[in-house]
Amino acid sequence: MAGRGSSLPEGRYSAFLFDMDGTIINSIAAAERIWGAWAVRHGLELASFLPTMHGSRAVDTITRLGLPGIDPEAEALKITDAEITDVEGIVEIPGAADFLRSLPANVWGVATSAPRDLALRRMKAAGIPVPAVLVTAEDVAVGKPSPDCYLLAAQKLGVDAGSCLIFEDAPVGIAAGEAAGATVLVVTETHGHPTDASHSTIKNYEKIFAKADEDGFVSLEERAT
Incomplete structure (x- = not known):
């Protein structure tokens, strides 16, 4: 301990x-694979972003970012679908x-x-x-x-x-x-x-x-x- x-x-x-x-x-491995790919697509800096997404609902994580032109609920559904598919590790x-x-x-x-x-x-x-x-x-x-x-x-x-x-x-x-x-x-x-x-x-x-x-x-x- x-x-x-x-x-x-x-x-x-x-x-x-x-x-x-x-x-x-x-x-962690699966979550950071999926969230990392999403973050790169949206131009986020991985080292600072990835620690912020643990423990929160996906919609809350995305909403906090305030990205222009982004629908947090729609993006959260996409991420959830990807996470359901990818459970490796x-x-x-x-x-x-x-x-x-x-x-x-x-x-x-x-x-x-x-x-x-x-x-x-x-x-x-x-x-x-x-x-x-x-x-x-x-x-x-x-x-x-x-x-x-x-x-x-x-x-x-x-x-x-x-x-x-x-x-x-x-x-x-x-x-x-x-x-x-x-x-x-x-x-x-x-x-x-x-x-x-x-x-x-x-x-x-x-x-x-x-x-x-x-x-x-x-x-x-x-x-x-």
């Missing part, structure tokens, strides 16, 4: 809520699939900025189980860093977002988790540099496991080495 807050968050939680890309799956964050399968179905969900069809395609490619609660880009009017997706996921699970542990990787997602009033745990597997977040961090899921108690709460434990 690494980072400023490397120890696991203590306590019991009503549910675990997960972001998808960078948190339970590694889709998409893999689980180490240990994620087994960790998720170990959780009772009623205590976890995924809240992602990806559209539903893309989320299902990527989870299948990475061998990730599909949760009973899956909140995607179409389900909220405002994407991350708004907390709406996490508030909705908690509602669907019948719990308060403030009693949840949110697993995130990107700054906009971390901000969304904070705004939801939840405890945030940062997954650093895909980070090229140490995280500046003050939250607890894990590299991946290989050294942790979940415990569910008789009252229906879940907590995290570190595997003995």
